[in-house]
Amino acid sequence: MFGKNKGLSSNDEVVKDIYGKYAGAHYKKFLILLGLLAALIIASFYGLTVGSYELSIAEVYKIVIDHITNWSETLDTVSQRVVWNQRMPRLMTGIVAGIGLAVAGAAMQSMMKNPLADPYTTGISSGASFGAIIAITLGLVIGSASNATVIFAFFFSLIPAAVIVLLSTFKRATSSMMILAGISVMYIFNAMTQYLMLVADNETMAAAYEWTIGTLSKSSWDSLPVMTVVITAGSLVMLYLSRFLNAMNSGDNYAKTVGINVERMRIIILVTISILAAAVVSFTGIIGFVGLVAPHITRMLLGSDNRFLIPGSALMGAVVMVVCDILAKSFTTTALPIGIITALVGGPVFLFLIIRQKKEVW
Amino acid sequence: MEVRLENVAFSYGEENIFENVNLTLDKPELICILGPNGAGKSTLMHCMNKLKTPTEGDIFIDGKNLKEFSLKELAKFVSFVPHTEDTTFSMSVLDTVLMGRMPHVGMSMSPIDIQIAIENIKLLGMERFSMHGFDELSAGQHQKIMIARSLTQEPKLMLLDEPTANLDVKYQMLVMRLLRDVARLKNITVVTICHDLNVTAKYADRVIMLFDHHIYSDGTPEEVLTKDNITLLYGVQCDILEMQGRPLIALLDGDELDSHLEENLSVHDD
Numbered sequence: 003m004f005g006k007n008k009g010l011s012s013n014d015e016v017v018k019d020i021y022g023k024y025a026g027a028h029y030k031k032f033l034i035l036l037g038l039l040a041a042l043i044i045a046s047f048y049g050l051t052v053g054s055y056e057l058s059i060a061e062v063y064k065i066v067i068d069h070i071t072n073w074s075e076t077l078d079t080v081s082q083r084v085v086w087n088q089r090m091p092r093l094m095t096g097i098v099a100g101i102g103l104a105v106a107g108a109a110m111q112s113m114m115k116n117p118l119a120d121p122y123t124t125g126i127s128s129g130a131s132f133g134a135i136i137a138i139t140l141g142l143v144i145g146s147a148s149n150a151t152v153i154f155a156f157f158f159s160l161i162p163a164a165v166i167v168l169l170s171t172f173k174r175a176t177s178s179m180m181i182l183a184g185i186s187v188m189y190i191f192n193a194m195t196q197y198l199m200l201v202a203d204n205e206t207m208a209a210a211y212e213w214t215i216g217t218l219s220k221s222s223w224d225s226l227p228v229m230t231v232v233i234t235a236g237s238l239v240m241l242y243l244s245r246f247l248n249a250m251n252s253g254d255n256y257a258k259t260v261g262i263n264v265e266r267m268r269i270i271i272l273v274t275i276s277i278l279a280a281a282v283v284s285f286t287g288i289i290g291f292v293g294l295v296a297p298h299i300t301r302m303l304l305g306s307d308n309r310f311l312i313p314g315s316a317l318m319g320a321v322v323m324v325v326c327d328i329l330a331k332s333f334t335t336t337a338l339p340i341g342i343i344t345a346l347v348g349g350p351v352f353l354f355l356i357i358r359q360k361k362e363v364w
Numbered sequence: 365m366e367v368r369l370e371n372v373a374f375s376y377g378e379e380n381i382f383e384n385v386n387l388t389l390d391k392p393e394l395i396c397i398l399g400p401n402g403a404g405k406s407t408l409m410h411c412m413n414k415l416k417t418p419t420e421g422d423i424f425i426d427g428k429n430l431k432e433f434s435l436k437e438l439a440k441f442v443s444f445v446p447h448t449e450d451t452t453f454s455m456s457v458l459d460t461v462l463m464g465r466m467p468h469v470g471m472s473m474s475p476i477d478i479q480i481a482i483e484n485i486k487l488l489g490m491e492r493f494s495m496h497g498f499d500e501l502s503a504g505q506h507q508k509i510m511i512a513r514s515l516t517q518e519p520k521l522m523l524l525d526e527p528t529a530n531l532d533v534k535y536q537m538l539v540m541r542l543l544r545d546v547a548r549l550k551n552i553t554v555v556t557i558c559h560d561l562n563v564t565a566k567y568a569d570r571v572i573m574l575f576d577h578h579i580y581s582d583g584t585p586e587e588v589l590t591k592d593n594i595t596l597l598y599g600v601q602c603d604i605l606e607m608q609g610r611p612l613i614a615l616l617d618g619d620e621l622d623s624h625l626e627e628n629l630s631v632h633d634d
Contacts, residue, residue, distance in 0.1 A: 009475030020494045115452040259444035260466040261436030306453030
């Protein structure tokens with residue numbers, strides 16, 4: 003996009019100077035994105051070597067490289083199965099879930115112009131959660147049990163999204179009203195979820211409970227393709243919509259006067275967020291805090307231009323998830339559910355960043 | 365470009381805001397809309413850029429009915445500066461101004477788009493703030509940046525909703541003079557809602573007075589800003605002087621204010 007004044011028709015030195023500074027600021031942002039990508043690669047490289055089954059770094063990567071180069075060979079040893087069938091899908095699921103949650107959170111905050119918005123505070127995750135718990139407790143099967151969980155999670159995630167769309171369309175609701183409505187819906191779904199868990203038998207209740215606190219321990223290669231395709235597609239759609247999100251941040255009236263059909267755009271964005279949140283929640287359960295915090299940390303680094311914030315949040319969400327999973331596996335003999343770690347570690351880290359921030363971000 | 369309003373009316377249910385509004389805007393000039401609070405000034409402006417739909421009548425842009433324009437098509441001709449800019453997550457000044465290019469571009473901005481934005485920031489004398497955050501600027505600077513963003517849209521009709529509200533006298537004069545100059549320099553019709561009678565008298569080429577649900581007066585500042593009109597519209601006494609060939613309105617603390625205050629104060633006393 004930028005060269006040294008490439009494409010400029012002006013000979014005005016002031017214009018050239020500002021253009022140069024703008025290009026420089028963009029390059030800096032690209033470098034930060036590359037830095038986040040590097041952090042993700044390093045964290046993932048290390049994350050694969052951490053686990054209760056003791057393996058050296060050399061052993062882990064020998065197994066990975068051997069299996070990639072000899073794809074058709076079966077996994078004979080326990081070490082091979084631990085690395086390839088447990089740690090690899092767990093790592094990949096963490097990365098993809100982090101991307102989905104953070105992109106959904108960043109888009110939600112920008113669209114609602116509210117730093118507290120994320121798929122949880124707007125009830126979308128609670129809706130997905132309730133749908134999934136219905137499928138689990140009733141033992142529903144659509145092709146397979148996991149299909150039923152995903153489909154129900156997605157369907158119920160649309161209910162809070164629809165409430166927000168209806169409020170904004172017919173009541174001209176402010177973003178605070180939408181968040182409050184989302185929180186009300188969240189409480190309703192949470193109450194119904196708790197009721198279902200109360201009346202469920204012990205085994206079902208245990209499965210449902212584990213699912214409500216978010217875990218990567220059930221990750222498998224089977225669920226990964228669907229999750230990856232949905233979250234990649236959803237994130238790309240959101241990246242495409244980033245310039246519309248920028249305009250909507252200046253208010254609905256302004257966005258309309260630069261040609262955006264705000265009502266239709268809000269529905270498209272909310273449905274995409276629902277798909278992203280449902281894709282994560284239905285496979286991993288509720289992993290809190292990532293969708294709220296990762297975009298805010300990214301804002302501190304990259305600013306609030308959604309063209310950079312969306313990809314930056316995606317990478318930051320993935321890094322947060324991989325690092326939290328490393329901590330979950332490192333400090334306890336039985337790996338803690340990642341939902342506990344993201345909140346326990348993310349909370350204090352975020353508080354520290356809020357206190358330390360030099361520039362006003364919000 | 366010609367904008368023509370024919371028998372335009374707007375009401376909220378039973379509440380009639382204005383009716384039978386007939387206007388033609390076809391010159392590159394600064395037009396100020398005046399009227400007491402609640403007269404429907406913003407609503408009339410919102411009807412011109414499709415933020416609201418008139419309940420009766422039609423608006424034509426170069427002969428084409430406004431109803432036939434998509435929002436994106438309209439945005440290529442008509443730009444809008446809102447009353448205040450409520451940005452929760454602010455971007456840099458240049459990125460904010462670049463949003464004005466949205467109706468003209470696809471996925472990404474070209475160097476020419478960026479050049480247009482920088483030139484408009486420079487036109488407003490804000491070039492040294494280009495890379496600052498929008499939230500780091502003062503209220504007056506915000507207004508200038510929003511005007512630069514509006515110009516970056518390269519409109520033929522520029523609508524501004526009270527651009528001088530919350531500004532001190534110097535900035536009010538600066539913004540109004542700038543709008544008048546921009547109208548001539550860029551060959552666009554600038555329509556702004558204003559409350560300050562003297563700033564309007566000093567800079568407007570044309571004044572439209574909205575009162576009692578219709579256009580009460582429309583003409584040059586000398587024709588519209590008369591003693592009778594101001595007393596009727598605002599219920600205050602005034603004298604009209606002349607300064608540099610333009611009306612100068614001296615507001616007087618008259619009987620109307622006394623009776624208004626007495627009436628309201630006596631209500632509180634009860």
